[in-house]
Each structure stands twice: as structure tokens, then as C-alpha cells.
Amino acid sequence: MHSSGFNVLWLQGGSCGGCTMAALEHGAGGWFAALETFGINLLWHPSVSEATAGDAIAVFDDIAGGRLPLHALVLEGSVLRGPNGTGRFNMVAGTGRSLFDWIKLLAPRADYVVAVGSCAAFGGVPAASTNPTDASGLQYLDTELGGALGAGFRSRRGLPVVNVAGCAPHPGWIMETLAALALGDLAASDLDMYGRPKFYADHLAHHGCARNEFYEFKASAEALSERGCLMEHLGCKATQAVGDCNQRAWNGGGSCTHGGFACIACTSPGFESGRNYLETAKLAGIPVGLPLDMPKAWFVALAALSKSATPRRVRANATADHIVAPPAGGGGRRKP
Amino acid sequence: MRRITVGPFNRVEGDLEVKLDIDDGAVVSAQVTAPLYRGFEQILEGRPALDALTLAPRICGICSVSQSMAAAAALRAVEGLAPAENGTLAANTAHAAENAADHLTHFYIFFMPDFARDLYRERSWYGLIAERFTAMHGACVAEVLPARARLLEIMGILAGKWPHSLAFQPGGTTRAIDLGERMRLLAIIADFRSFLERVVFDDTLEAVLALDSAEALDRWRDGRGGDFARFLTLADDLALDSIGRGSAPLMSYGAYHGNAAPLFAAGVLDVTTMMRETLDIGTIVEDVSHAWMQSGPGAPALSETRPDPEKPDGYSWSKAPRLAGRPVEVGALARQVIDGHPLIVDLLRRTGANVKTRVIARLIETARLADAMETWVKAFRLREPFCHRPARRAEGAGVGLVEAARGSLGHWIELSGDRIRRYQIIAPTTWNFSPRDASGVPGPLEQALVGTSVGAEGAASVAVQHVVRSFDPCMVCTAH
Ligand code: SF4
Ligand code: SF4
Numbered sequence: 001m002h003s004s005g006f007n008v009l010w011l012q013g014g015s016c017g018g019c020t021m022a023a024l025e026h027g028a029g030g031w032f033a034a035l036e037t038f039g040i041n042l043l044w045h046p047s048v049s050e051a052t053a054g055d056a057i058a059v060f061d062d063i064a065g066g067r068l069p070l071h072a073l074v075l076e077g078s079v080l081r082g083p084n085g086t087g088r089f090n091m092v093a094g095t096g097r098s099l100f101d102w103i104k105l106l107a108p109r110a111d112y113v114v115a116v117g118s119c120a121a122f123g124g125v126p127a128a129s130t131n132p133t134d135a136s137g138l139q140y141l142d143t144e145l146g147g148a149l150g151a152g153f154r155s156r157r158g159l160p161v162v163n164v165a166g167c168a169p170h171p172g173w174i175m176e177t178l179a180a181l182a183l184g185d186l187a188a189s190d191l192d193m194y195g196r197p198k199f200y201a202d203h204l205a206h207h208g209c210a211r212n213e214f215y216e217f218k219a220s221a222e223a224l225s226e227r228g229c230l231m232e233h234l235g236c237k238a239t240q241a242v243g244d245c246n247q248r249a250w251n252g253g254g255s256c257t258h259g260g261f262a263c264i265a266c267t268s269p270g271f272e273s274g275r276n277y278l279e280t281a282k283l284a285g286i287p288v289g290l291p292l293d294m295p296k297a298w299f300v301a302l303a304a305l306s307k308s309a310t311p312r313r314v315r316a317n318a319t320a321d322h323i324v325a326p327p328a329g330g331g332g333r334r335k336p
Numbered sequence: 337m338r339r340i341t342v343g344p345f346n347r348v349e350g351d352l353e354v355k356l357d358i359d360d361g362a363v364v365s366a367q368v369t370a371p372l373y374r375g376f377e378q379i380l381e382g383r384p385a386l387d388a389l390t391l392a393p394r395i396c397g398i399c400s401v402s403q404s405m406a407a408a409a410a411l412r413a414v415e416g417l418a419p420a421e422n423g424t425l426a427a428n429t430a431h432a433a434e435n436a437a438d439h440l441t442h443f444y445i446f447f448m449p450d451f452a453r454d455l456y457r458e459r460s461w462y463g464l465i466a467e468r469f470t471a472m473h474g475a476c477v478a479e480v481l482p483a484r485a486r487l488l489e490i491m492g493i494l495a496g497k498w499p500h501s502l503a504f505q506p507g508g509t510t511r512a513i514d515l516g517e518r519m520r521l522l523a524i525i526a527d528f529r530s531f532l533e534r535v536v537f538d539d540t541l542e543a544v545l546a547l548d549s550a551e552a553l554d555r556w557r558d559g560r561g562g563d564f565a566r567f568l569t570l571a572d573d574l575a576l577d578s579i580g581r582g583s584a585p586l587m588s589y590g591a592y593h594g595n596a597a598p599l600f601a602a603g604v605l606d607v608t609t610m611m612r613e614t615l616d617i618g619t620i621v622e623d624v625s626h627a628w629m630q631s632g633p634g635a636p637a638l639s640e641t642r643p644d645p646e647k648p649d650g651y652s653w654s655k656a657p658r659l660a661g662r663p664v665e666v667g668a669l670a671r672q673v674i675d676g677h678p679l680i681v682d683l684l685r686r687t688g689a690n691v692k693t694r695v696i697a698r699l700i701e702t703a704r705l706a707d708a709m710e711t712w713v714k715a716f717r718l719r720e721p722f723c724h725r726p727a728r729r730a731e732g733a734g735v736g737l738v739e740a741a742r743g744s745l746g747h748w749i750e751l752s753g754d755r756i757r758r759y760q761i762i763a764p765t766t767w768n769f770s771p772r773d774a775s776g777v778p779g780p781l782e783q784a785l786v787g788t789s790v791g792a793e794g795a796a797s798v799a800v801q802h803v804v805r806s807f808d809p810c811m812v813c814t815a816h
Contacts, residue, residue, distance in 0.1 A: 014374045016812050017349050018397020018499040024441070025488060025498075030481030032472050042472065046346045050449055050471035052801065056344050080374070083645050089653075091371040093353035094343025125376075125394045129383065132375035132643070168397060168499050224510045225723035251492030252485075259496015259503045260510030260723075264390060266500075275383070277390045278502065321512040321721055 006038070006071045006182035009063060009106065010045040010116075013099045014090055014126045014135050015077020018168040019117040020047050025251070026171035038179040043068070053094055060095070064105050072181055073110035073155075075138055078119040078126045079103055079148035082134035089133040100148060103138070107149055111157045112181050113138060114164060116174055118266055121163035121195070123147075128272035137163075139195065142270045159188055163195035167266035172248060173200050194269060196242065205238035205263045206291075208246035209255070217310040218303045219318035224278065228318025230262045232287060235278045238263035239291040337364070342800060343371075347446040347471075349398050350811030352769070354804065355651075358790055363800070366778070366785035368769045370815040373628070373653035377641040377816065380759040385411060385730070385751050388759065389502060392747065395761065396813045397499040398441070401427075401434040401491075402740035403813075404504035406747040406761075409593075412506040413734025414751055415726050421595065422722040423508015425712040426494050428592045428599075429521070430509075431738070432705040432712075433490040434498070436528070438741035439668070439702045440487075442808045443563075444469070444480040447695065450801050451570055455793075461570050468566070476535075476563065483531040489524050490709075493517050508723035513716055521713045529706045538562025541703045548678035550686055553696075564699050571692045580784045580803035582689035583607060584663045586670035587615065587767070589746070591739035592708065599708055600675040600739065604659065607688055610681075612674060615659075617737065617746070622655040622762065623773035629655060636748040636760040637733060653815035656770040656779060657762050665689060665780040666743025666767045667807065669697040677704075689784075691806040698808070730754035740764055742808050763813035781807060 012020070027034040035042065044051055044059045051059065062068035079100050080089040087098025095102070107113050115121040115138045122142055126135035137147045139161040145151040147161075154160060164177050177197050180186040192201045206215070214220070214229040221228035230236035238246070238256075241263050245255045256263050264277045281288045290299050313325040343353035353369040376395050380388055392407040393400040405427060412419065419427075449471035456462050468476050491498035494511060503510045513521070529541060537544050538561040547553050557568045571577070590602030604613045621634035628650035630642040644650070656663070664670075669689055672680040680700060683693045733750040743764030750758040770779030778786075781804065790797035 012350070014372065015350075016394055016397040016400075016499075017810075018394070018400065021397045021441075021499050024445070024481060025485045027485075028482060030477055030485075032477050032481070044346075046344060047349070048445055048472055049346055050453065052346045053342050053344065056346060078374075080372075083643070088645055089373045089375075089643075090351070091353075092343075093345055093351055093369070093371050094341055125379070125391055126374040128391065129379045129381070132378040133373065135374070167394065223723075223725045224505055225508070225512055225721065249492065250497035252489030254492030254496040256496045256502070258492075258511075259494075259501060260512075261496065261502035264502070272391075274390075275387065277387065321723070322514065322719065 005041045007041050007043050007069055008072045008074055008178065009043045009059070009070055010074040010076065011099065011102070012046050013075055013077035013120065014080045014133065015117065015119055017047065019076040019174065020045070022168040022171045023174050026175045031175070034175055038182045040178055040182050043070070057095055060102065060106065063109050066109065070106065070110045072112045072114050072178065073106050074114045074116055075103065075120040076116045078123050078135035078137060080126065080133040080135050081148065082132070103148055107153070107155070110155050112159055112162060113149070113155045114162045114177065114181070115139070116164045117169055118165045118167045118271065121165040122269035123272070124167060125272045140269055142273070160191070160195050162186070162191065162197065165194070165196050165267045166243065167271065170200070170245070170248065170250060173197065192242070196267065200244045201242040201267070203242065203244040203247060205241045205243040205245040205256070207244070209238060209257045210246070211257055213314060214318050216306060217314050218307045219310050219314045222319055225260050225321045226319050227321065227323070230257060231280065233280050235262040235264070235276070235280050237265040237289055240289055241265035241268055243267045345804065347449065348805060348809045348811060349396070350814070352804070352809060352811045354785070354800070356785065356790070356800065361789055361791055363785050363788045363790060366782045367651055368771060368779060368781050369652045370654040370769065370811050372811065373643060373815050375641070375643070377759050377761060380756050383756050385754050385756055388749065388756060389505065393500050395816050396810060398438060398810060399434065399740040399742070399813065400499040400501070401431050401495070401504065402738055402745050404501065405431055405738045406736040406745050408504050408506050409736030409738060410734045410747040410749040411736070413736060414732045414749065415506055415729050417506055417724065417726050419506065420508035420721045420724045422512070422716050422720055423724070424594045425715055426509040426513065426722055427504055428594065429709050429712045430491060430494045430503070432592065432709050433487055435741040436702050436705045437484050437487050439698045440480060440484055443695070443698065444476050446808070447805050448567070449474070450798055450805070453798060455798060459570070459573065461566070461573065465566065465570060468563070479531070479535050483528070483535070486524060487528045490521060493521055505723060507726045508721070510723055512722040513718065515718055518713060518716060518718065522710065525706065525709050525713065532703060532706055536562060536699065537564050537703070541706060544700070544703050545707070549682045553679060567695060571695070576692040576802065577687040577690045579788055579799055580691040580694070580806050581787070582665050582780050582784045584665045584780045584783065585659070586673060586689065587659060587664040587666050587744055588671045588674045589615070589737040589739055589744045591671055600671045603674040604664065605670070605674050607684065610685055617735070619660040620657060620762070622657045624655050625649060625774040626651055626771040627655045628653055636746065636762060637735070637750070639760060640758065641760070652771040654766055654769060654771060656773045657767050658773055663770060663777060663779050664767055666764050667694065668701045668741070669694045670743060671739055672697045672701055691802050694806040728754065742810050743767060761816050763810070763816065765807070765809045765811060765814040768807045769809055769811070769814055
């Protein structure tokens, strides 16, 4: 089983296990079937493999000793470098070594290194506030290049760490990244400035949001569970956060904004440093975070204009939790 | 006497190391280590109060709804707020879906693959079990993973996404459900019920829930297909009721609270006398004598978390919670026996807490949850609100107590100027996998491992693996 196919070793650092839980949601036939479709072997995965204790350590040793080819090293969770650079906040059980050590040992053996989730990519929630464990991503801490492996790190095939950012990432982002790597189909040019696969990072989470009509008219929800746009008052960062969240279903049809709460930009480095996630920070009544590529003055002018033109239906629904004003005339009835 | 270390301990949630002292092929003493510390309680200190709703769920990706519910309940306790009734029903539904998904994941992905291991090759049932439960490749995964994903579509509708949703708020849930969505939810729950009836039980849920004694269960099992019956057969063959025995009291905070009594009652039960006592959470203390933590007041409403990696007696990042001075076992077994489920009460009376009864309780609970979810979704009043607008109160303290799949979860919060001054978490596995306390009393797993026969296999002993996994541990929650 180890000799053919695309070998993946999946490790967990300072993680919550949520990326694995998301991966297990993937595909109509289940994640394992999807892995098989692309010839991906999980050499070992802490949550799903049979091999335990010494058998698992033998896999690590074989990779480290060059006896077992490693095509992708996947890390879920941040690398905890503390206390004092020892990595002791995260020892790999049964090995007497820290995960930080193991990562430094195994990463140079891998064709590709993949960070699954915002923790492994940028540090994530363990790196929030005072960062008590000196948590870091594999190649970034927040927006700063470096991290556990260093700014100059390139895997054997010459790629920087591939960052499947998201907290948790969509199951599809994880699977499609692994599949593309297994098929040799993912090049450096397929990654954005933070190493995120462009197939999802070239979109904004705002694209396709069911609240887009409210956005156009700046018809805003004022309290949670109302139907209007969440940007003006309730903290939505989806016009600044990458992700195709509203174009593909989460859990069969949801998304953050569909669920009635703001996008908190979980795909962005530093999302964990936010404050008051479900409130919009404002200066002189204008949201501080505005759409990335729009001049502020334009945004303000357009907002004022579109507010003055808001249809009554849209305004009424924006602050209701159920549709109170349906489209007029039953919608689309043809004239005889 | 020799000492062995078991790890990495896979197919549990998170990182776990177990040290065993072995004499004559059996465990004489065990030491359980949580080798990962991320510092959530420290991270939350000083933050705006409501940020707990974003950060606390991220303690755990397998029970993020439970963490959300505990955080929301703690904040709600500070506000003195009543949530919208629909919000309570929606949150209970989502929580039950997560817990049921956890029970499935545990049984199929974490627990059963051990019986497909080579060393059981001589057993009469081996062929069938290996074909069905081998890790990653067994036939069951092609049925279970799609069923699990379908069940979690409840999250897409009620909570936007899973794991890590912000839908669970002190005032209720953030998405009001319409009639079409109620029908979609009922369809998902019906699919889940059908999966349980076809694949897990090979019988109607009504028939399963009517089982009320050990004899009834034995009669029901004979000749039945379905994975529950398969488990019962091998459990008898391997005498799984004789390993992993616990003698600690069982505890439940009560599960699925609403305006009326919780679906599953709260309480403490002494397994030796089978007497139920009322629960006094004021007697909960966390002992840190063997944790890599600085000592301080042990009551969660007063204590702080400060790591001390050099502490000489420390062997785990987990603190040791005690209820009135005693370790307690938590989980589905505790919930179902404290709620008085006749089958579980009878099994416990006969053989106590052990590997077999823990697993049975989990599957019976799953069947009960399928029923409950349907009732809650039908009870939504679709024209009424799902979320009340909370009146923020910036000072005060509150406790949020819920039951996660693995047992009792509590968040203790104290606010000052609408900032978090103190945040303390005691998770289910913190109870079950606690280290020793100051008087040297071992935690529930440490006790349950004593006497386990490891034979010639030592560290690879499959019996040890069964015992540990029977608790369905979640290590990322444990030391958080
Ligand atoms: S709620 Fe957020 S994602 Fe949706 S339209 Fe408004 S800004 Fe865009
Ligand atoms: S909508 Fe925003 S917060 Fe939600 S998953 Fe997408 S990027 Fe993350």
C-alpha cells in the first residue's frame, strides 16, 4: 500500500480537530472514497488510522529515514513553539519529542507541505491575544512570513507551504487541494499572496450571498436574526474576506451569512485578533472595513444614493426575521 | 514490574499519552497525560464579553456546538435573560444533531476498527467484523460517512455551517426557520432515523427504545443483523463488560434544557449503591497538584489558569476536577442512567460501568435523540422570533452547564466592564481523564485501567485501547 499512489501523512498540532471533522463531511460517497478516487494514501492520520503507538511511530521514522516516500505532509492546527522554543506545550505522545521537532524533521522530506486550516496556515485562535503558547503557522504568523518553517522554506517540489486557510475550511477546499496536488496539477501560480489556493481564494465570501439585494440598497439588519445585509451594523467582513462560501454549500446549503451571522473573515491571517466580531467598527458612522477595491468616497456616495432608492419591500424585510413583504404581484405573471 | 508508555494514542480526539505499570501481565497503575495545551482560558481573559462566542467554540471541532451552548448559557446567566423559545428548540435540535453525529463517529470511526485488528483473527466473528469495520476501508464507512454528512445538514439550515458557528447566541439562534425549512429538517431527521433503523439497529426505533432489561436485550439481539447486534455479540464473546470497570460516581448536568425540565435529568449516582443524589455544582473544585499548572483557589468561579511546565509533580496539562472531593465519570452512560432509562439502569445494576455499558448507552441515546429532534422541529412556532435582543450587562458572573456527547461541560465566566475577567472551562474528558489529586486519588480512566490484562502485547494491548476509547475521549477539550 505504501509503494504506489500519493502518500499523505496528516498530523495534528495545536488544533481543535475541526478540519478533520470537516474533511469527514466530504463527498457523496464519503471522504475515504474520494481519497481513493485520486489515489491518495493516508499513511497515517491520528483520527482515522488503525496503526497506533509503535506502529505509527514506525511510519514517522521510515519517512524521516528516507525509507518511505512522503508526497504531502499535512498539518492541522498551529505549531506551538513554547515554552521558550521547546515546543513542550505540544508533545507527540509516545515519542518524547515535540510536534515542533517532528515538523522540522519531516517537512524537508515532503514533496509538498500543506497547512489545513487557519491555525496551521497563520497561527489561528491559539495565537490570539497574548499567544500563551507561542503558537504559529507553518510559514506565517498572522501576515508575517516566517512561522515554524521559516520564510525561505520550499518543499521538495519547490512550493511554499500550501495554505488551505479557513476555520474550519470547507471540506471541498481540503479535498480539492489534495486532489490537485496528487494529480500534479497545482503550481505556485495557483496560490495567492498568502499561499491559499486561488480556486477558492480568488472569490470573496460576499459573492453570491443571499443578502446581496439588501447590500445593493444598503438595507441593513440591525439585530441578529434579521434578514438584511450584515455589513453596516453586524460586523460582516465578507466584502474583504476570500472564500467561495456563498457560492458552494456548507453542510448541504448553509453559509455564515445564510445562518444569520457575519462573516468573520476566518480565511484571513489575523482573524483571531478581531474584537467584537458581530459588531461593525465605525468611524463617524462609516464602517471602517470597506470593500477592498472600492474608493471610500465612492462607497459612501453610492451608499447614500442606493439608500434613497431602497424599495419598500427590501427595507421592510431587512429588519424582520421573516419575510414580511413578498415581491409585488406574485412575481413574473405574464401580461395577457 | 515494568512501565510502558502508550502513544500516540490514535482514533481519539486529540493528543493522549498513557503510562502503565504492568505486573504479571496486568495493569497495576495508570497515569494519563494530556500532552497538548493551547491556553484558551488565558486567551479569553481581557477580551470583549461576546468574543467568547467566537473563540470558545474553537476549543473543539468535534463538539463546537456544545462549547457554543455553554458559552451562550454562561453569558445568558450574567444577563439574566430568557432566550426566545424557538431559539431554545433550534439550539437543542442542532446540539442533538452534533451529539448524535459524535456518537456515530465514535462508534464507527474510532471504536469498532479495533475489533478488525489481526489479533482477533481466530474469533468466529472476525471475517464479518473485519469486512465491515476495518479502519478507512471497511464496508461501513461508505454508509456512515454519507449518513453523518446528511445529518449535519441540520447545521446548514439552523446554524449556517459546522463546525464553528456563531448562530448560538444568549438570546436564541440567528436564523428564523420557515415552513419549507421545517420540512427540509424533518426530511433530514427522517433520513437519519431510517439510517439508524436499517444499518445500526435493524429494527424500528420504537422497538429499540422499548428494550427495558438485560434479558430483553439478549433476546432482541439473537439472530438480528445490524451493527448494534454485531457489537453485542462480540462484546459477549470478549467479555467487554469485565474490562474498563469504573467505580466513580456518575454525573450529568442534565441535557437539552428549555423552559421546562431538561430532556435528560441532572444528578449524581453512586454506582455501588445505585442511589441518586442531587447535584451541587458549588462543590466542584479543580485540583492542580499533578497538573503543569500553578496552584491557586480550586473553585472554577475563582480560579485562574497559569501554566507551570517545570512543576515537579506535574504529568498532565489537565487539571483534576472533583465533585465534593471525588472524581466522577461523565458521558452517555451517566446521562441515561441518571435519567432512569430502564435498560441502562438494569445493565448498570448487573455489571456496572464498563466498556460494554458505555457503548450501549451511547447507541440507545442516539435513538432517543432522533426522536427528540423530530419533536423539537415540529414544535417551532414559525411566526414567532428565534432570537431575543439581549440587554447587555457588563458586570457579573455566570455559569453555563450543558452535556456534550462525551459528558458534562461547564463554562464559568466573570465580566468586568463588559470584558472577560475570568473564564474557566471544565470539559467532559477533564473529568474522565483527570490526573491524580492532592490525596493521590486517580481519575476515572486511571482507575478503570487498573486490572486490564495486557498479555504479551504490552503497549499495543488492544484491551487498553478498548478501555480508553470506551470513554470516547476528547483531548483537545481536556486541557483546552
Ligand atoms: S451580509 Fe455580508 S456577505 Fe451578505 S451581502 Fe451583506 S456584506 Fe455581503
Ligand atoms: S463566510 Fe467568512 S467566516 Fe464564514 S467560513 Fe467563509 S470566510 Fe469564514
